[in-house]
Amino acid sequence: KQEVTQIPAALSVPEGENLVLNCSFTDSAIYNLQWFRQDPGKGLTSLLLIQSSQREQTSGRLNASLDKSSGRSTLYIAASQPGDSATYLCAPDSGGGADGLTFGKGTHLIIQP
Amino acid sequence: ETGVTQTPRHLVMGMTNKKSLKCEQHLGHNAMYWYKQSAKKPLELMFVYNFKEQTENNSVPSRFSPECPNSSHLFLHLHTLQPEDSALYLCASSQGDREGYEQYFGPGTRLTVT
Numbered sequence: 001k002q003e004v005t006q007i008p009a010a011l012s013v014p015e016g017e018n019l020v021l022n023c024s025f026t027d028s029a030i031y032n033l034q035w036f037r038q039d040p041g042k043g044l045t046s047l048l049l050i051q052s053s054q055r056e057q058t059s060g061r062l063n064a065s066l067d068k069s070s071g072r073s074t075l076y077i078a079a080s081q082p083g084d085s086a087t088y089l090c091a092p093d094s095g096g097g098a099d100g101l102t103f104g105k106g107t108h109l110i111i112q113p
Numbered sequence: 114e115t116g117v118t119q120t121p122r123h124l125v126m127g128m129t130n131k132k133s134l135k136c137e138q139h140l141g142h143n144a145m146y147w148y149k150q151s152a153k154k155p156l157e158l159m160f161v162y163n164f165k166e167q168t169e170n171n172s173v174p175s176r177f178s179p180e181c182p183n184s185s186h187l188f189l190h191l192h193t194l195q196p197e198d199s200a201l202y203l204c205a206s207s208q209g210d211r212e213g214y215e216q217y218f219g220p221g222t223r224l225t226v227t
Contacts, residue, residue, distance in 0.1 A: 004155070034215060043119075043203055044218040089156070091216075099169060100146050100158035101216060 004104035012110040021075040023090035030092040037086040116140040117219035134189040136204030145187040150201040
């Protein structure tokens with residue numbers, strides 16, 4: 001059974017800093033891994049999808065890397081802004097579309113103005 | 114706008130009530146999912162439907178009953194719920210084949226059981 005751990009659980013930094021959020025998973029036989037953000041009381045917004053054959057993906061100030069063999073992914077946020085404040089979730093896909101995603105508890109991020 | 118809509122957005126119900134949550138996806142996907150998010154716990158997968166067929170029931174109590182009449186619509190029928198069922202219920206959709214396509218989530222229904 002896939003298990004996902006995200007470190008740190010919470011992070012508060014002044015704006016402008018570059019950040020690294022960490023995700024580890026126990027079953028390396030994954031099809032892909034998604035990073036999401038969730039604002040309080042809201043649904044999930046997909047940020048990046050990394051296929052199992054890829055090492056990284058970039059979207060604007062976000063860069064996600066994947067080391068499938070070691071069961072790790074990182075989300076790098078450059079030049080953080082107050083609008084980046086949210087909970088960030090990683091979710092490896094272990095079974096293709098048939099089995100759904102497995103989530104960690106997320107990293108609660110606060111960017112101080 | 115994610116292309117996945119959920120209604121109602123908020124629902125308060127008593128333990129003896131029967132209600133239904135609705136999800137609709139406008140993305141042409143063939144797989145749909147129900148997830149539950151309780152306070153202080155990770156999102157938990159509840160049900161998966163591929164091409165209208167249920168392929169996953171993640172040990173969910175029978176007081177939750179899913180229905181998928183077509184690939185665009187998904188319902189979650191609720192009856193005789195318990196206060197611990199209060200949570201955010203999220204619907205998602207994807208292409209659903211073994212390549213592992215991106216999942217898109219709706220805004221969720223905040224359910225309170227009194």
